[in-house]
Amino acid sequence: MLVPIEPEEIIDLPFVENQCWRMLVEGATNRKSAMHQAVISTAKGNLAFMRTVVLRRVDADTRKIYLHTDIRSKKIEDIERNGHLSWLVYDQVLRSQIRLSGKAIVHHLDDLCVEQWSKTGHHSRRYYMTDLPPTTEIEQPSTGLNQSLTAFDYTLQESEAGFQHFIVVETCIEWMEWYYTHSKGNRRAGFTYANGILSRATWLMP
Numbered sequence: 001m002l003v004p005i006e007p008e009e010i011i012d013l014p015f016v017e018n019q020c021w022r023m024l025v026e027g028a029t030n031r032k033s034a035m036h037q038a039v040i041s042t043a044k045g046n047l048a049f050m051r052t053v054v055l056r057r058v059d060a061d062t063r064k065i066y067l068h069t070d071i072r073s074k075k076i077e078d079i080e081r082n083g084h085l086s087w088l089v090y091d092q093v094l095r096s097q098i099r100l101s102g103k104a105i106v107h108h109l110d111d112l113c114v115e116q117w118s119k120t121g122h123h124s125r126r127y128y129m130t131d132l133p134p135t136t137e138i139e140q141p142s143t144g145l146n147q148s149l150t151a152f153d154y155t156l157q158e159s160e161a162g163f164q165h166f167i168v169v170e171t172c173i174e175w176m177e178w179y180y181t182h183s184k185g186n187r188r189a190g191f192t193y194a195n196g197i198l199s200r201a202t203w204l205m206p
Ligand SMILES: Cc1cc2nc3c(=O)[nH]c(=O)nc-3n(C[C@H](O)[C@H](O)[C@H](O)COP(=O)(O)O)c2cc1C
Pocket: 037, 049, 051, 052, 053, 054, 055, 067, 068, 069, 070, 073, 074, 075, 076, 134, 135
């Protein structure tokens, strides 16, 4: 369990960078963490499109973060077009907002997908088993799940049918910014990475 950073502790950039990655790892591994949910943004022309996703995995050593989605979802069109993804997480208790961005790699039917798919629960697999793709217009308000998916009336073996639609999106972080709020004054720091290695760190005017 992470505790909020105290203003007196904010003395050097390596400490802050390390704390940011610790918060992200906690976000990926602790369902109760506020950073378990993230907002990601893609660009379509001049417009940004944002949506909430679950932060599924963080590899702090290589500075990579991951989400799961359906290959039929609209966001994939944007990601494949410009190869870039921006992320936002915020934890009020930890007083920290972290913004990140970097190159996005879409994984489909590869070893990483097999590994991540094996961590998904029986319940969540049903969203990858629908006949209609996400965003299809429908006549009635509906969950989009048929009777057997609604009733969990399918075996784990049958849930493998969803794997064809399951993708893992990896973001190789190239830019990260931390914003800290405190009644004694806010703080801000920026970090850039080249090939997963820290290339620049600086304090910023909050
Ligand atoms: C709390 C929450 C968590 C969500 N997690 C995911 C997720 O992990 N992956 C995902 O594709 N969509 C997730 N969604 C749905 C997305 O926000 C979004 O509506 C959907 O993916 C369609 O986006 P698109 O049309 O831009 O592809 C989540 C929504 C909420 C409210």
